[in-house]
Amino acid sequence: MKLQKTALVLADISGYTRFVLFHKLSILHAEQIITELIEAVAEQARFPLRLNKLQGDAAFFVAAIDEDDEGALDDIVTQVGSFFDAFREKRAAQFRGTIGGCRCSACQTVENLTLKAFVHVGEVVQKKVGDFDEVAGESVILIHRLLKNSIEEREYLVLTDDVVKEITADPFTNKRRLVEMVDDLGEVGIMVYQPQSSRLTRPAKQPLLTIEGIKTAIVYSSRAFAQLLTRNARVFQNMPQ
Template structure:
């Protein structure tokens, strides 16, 4: 049940996060992360940074609003009871990419795509942050809001890079708590999660973790 509800809750959270950034195109879902992009050539350099931070703020609020929804249901499984511990992090970069279309799906390729993915593994020590590459950081004249910190790391296959990050709390402010739900409200949320997880429980759908294991085996 916990694995089934993890799939349901992750999908619910990802959908809210993606919907909160309408100016960005969804390129791919990567486990519990979403890879989004937009054409920076259509904007001036200053707007690129501003729109990136605006999108991060909107996505952060949408994520935690839905996370609170998940956390208030009455399901005792580990996935639901630990929803309050979920955090959201952002990594952003501006660079040149090429596009590929594989089975009617558009993909972005190039060294800058590799770079932004490698930046996901970093030494940032705050639970929620927006990390921007040096290229994106220098593209605008306005400093990032709040205290900005610099981090350096040596990326495999790329070499030494510098990035800058801000705590999401400094960027978006404290997220206001939702009203305490009634018992009937919590029961309704519980039934919603249980109903969405039922296809996994009865074997009509496979959780992504199982599918990921199969993909790894095929690759090997």
Template sequence: MEKKSEAPVFFCIPDITGFTKFITSTKHPDFAHKVISNVLNNVISANILGLSVAEIEGDAVFFYKTGRLPAVNKVAKQCQLIYHTFLDTIAAFEQTDPELYHLYLSKNQLGIKIVIHHGHIMLTKIKGRTKLMGEDVILVHKLLKNSIIDPCYILLTNKYIEKLKDKKVVKTWFNWENVKKGKDKYEHFGLTHYSYISLIDCKSVKMNI
């Protein structure tokens, strides 16, 4: 096992909300598999920040990028592209599988959340595969389980916001007047503060970067 030194990292984790109920309640597992597979494949293809994929974890894509922090406007555009990709993928099933779409998808049974975080990791090679290790890897996984009720939102950790040189750009690109404050307590980490905004409330921005 070969281990490298600690590196700064940007995390972007899109996660499908309503996934467990969708998978366990459907009487059409092939359709459910096709929906989740299409969403995850299309979200991966919507990667405009040059992010690396550490894992595909059932209902989430674990994106990361080491080195320089991406510009806030590009992060906002990436989040919106992921959201619209999700919406378009779900909507496409109304044409290809109308009966099952109306049964399982037409009432917004699925949503998508995106966790944005900045921290540090150890990149480790295990049998030729790059694995991410460190407390920030654990924390972002814990943040996927939070007290936010909204089915479609962006969560911005305080550690990400504090890393930004100009805090005003967050207001510009994430429609700050609609941003809410949140906090959850996690074992070994204690009370973790963050900001979040419904993807519906985000400003529309041009997708060319």
């Protein structure tokens, strides 16, 4: 058991409502969709960042940081940025796959799913439990409690002040600073980044026949019919007697 400076990353997928999780088929498909999305995100993690635990609709990653490795945290933050690209790519593929496919509410509302990611750094206790590396300590509690916050946006990346003050380059724009009140731990300064919006928009359903459409069709066909009559009349007029 030892104390180790560690980067902690929590990626959380949310967006399904209670309604989606009401029917058996929807529950199964929701589970499958979320698992695929988490896998797509987890595949982006490269050394030293590694998946530590899957927790329902969230994935928890850790990376031991050497005190003299200055670029490590920058690299990890960049990796977490790429989580959003992987998530959106997978979600878009699922979206294309489900249009016109399964009608269950989980498949039909894939585009409502969003990714929230949190990055924090601190001293954590690392211990081996069987084959698993367990991490514990206040920093681990803090990053999980940050899930409950005052941020109104549906999709975002949060870096705690402890991360922000250590990274040498800030790879993201579109940010604002907040102070969150975290249960038992007090005020925690965070930077909230808004990844470029990539919300999918379902094409509006256009009825095939509208009153306007029918009117237009009648106007056009009667005009065409009139033209046909006129042309024929001319043809008849020009015919040799």
